Amino acid sequence: MKEKKKELLGALKKRLDGNDVVENQVIKLALKKLDGARDDGWGVYYSKSGRRLVAAKKTIEGAYAVKDETQEICDNAFWGCAYLRSVAMPATVTRIGDEAFARCLSLESVCVPSSVEEMGKNPFVGLDSKVVNCQSAAFTIDAKILYNADRTRLISCMTDASMIIVPKTVTTIGSLAFTRRSKLKKVQLPDGLDRIGRDAFSDCGALEEIVIPASVMTIDPYAFASCDRLRKVTFLGTPKRLARTAFSDCDNLLSVIVPDGEQKAFRKLLHVTEDSDMLVLGNEQ
Structure with missing residues (x-):
């Protein structure tokens, strides 16, 4: 003992x-x-x-x-x-x-x-x-994930699965929902998602890449902080509120893909300078 x-x-x-x-x-x-x-x-x-x-x-x-x-x-x-x-x-x-x-x-x-x-x-x-x-x-657990009753708010990921597909009903990923899920490599976010909460994916050490749907309007502080293997983030739209610390301490994040013509806006939102190691690029296509 x-x-x-x-x-x-x-x-x-x-x-x-x-x-x-x-x-x-x-x-x-x-x-x-x-x-x-x-x-x-x-x-x-x-x-x-x-x-x-x-x-x-x-x-x-x-x-x-x-x-x-x-x-x-x-x-x-x-x-x-x-x-x-x-x-x-x-x-x-x-x-x-x-x-x-x-x-x-x-x-x-x-x-x-x-x-x-x-x-x-x-x-x-x-x-x-x-x-x-x-x-x-008032709450439900489905596929090892806790939601509110109508599944619009994802409260807690309670699995160490390497791949998660977030249901289309979810409009908010709550604060700390996926934090410290060290085996999570890939997550598919739905169209219609509106908000990614504070520390939602912080310390997900295996997460490699993330695509942010155009519907996302708010990304709170430290949403993806300390994701050590995160290399690439693709934005399909431009959030109204994007915390500059959203990707804090993501040391391997060198590529941020954004819609054409939005590079300047994203650099301002993320406080990225022209000589920063983080690249804010136009749409790859």
Whole structure:
């Protein structure tokens, strides 16, 4: 058991260091929310009213049952609880927050009750679909991907498949939806897609190429950040809002194909200078 813990802890800390801004922000937010919160005796903290599960100690192990009358699992509540194996939620829970179960490396089972009406940014980062049992009619899991009920919002990719075809119904790829899916090489985005959220494909280390449909109007910050093997991006149209950090730290991205006559606009959007290593080219055809 001791060796297993060391292995899990090593995996959890693999990307962490003292300068990791994201991790530090998570910790600070948790500490802020803990002000006035009460420990239930298992290392899990609830708001004074008991209606919000605020945070859990990273050392929590085994199975955990959320207290009756809890209405919200807060943002990052179980983030990084590497030894947690299962979570049962009461039928009073209506919201599951951003990254609520992210990096729960040992999690084998979490049941989303029928009462859940809202989910934040990918609550299940890094989890496999077999771990999540969704009983809420407000959401659906199909082909190991979590969507809202009408499948217009893609919330969480819960598979390590190398190829994903996003359904035509999807208009929004949510923040963090595909983040850290290290085996994802190709993804086909549908015509009709309108928005790619913050960090949607960040840290997809195997992703090699992406075609952005003309329908996409917004690409949020860090949407494709740190995709180490991303070499080529093809835009079939010109988004109204394209964050300059959308392709941050994509060191091998040297070719950005854009519609004819739009090179100047894209250079401005991406803050690419004439002498930059990133090439912004006209349509190849």
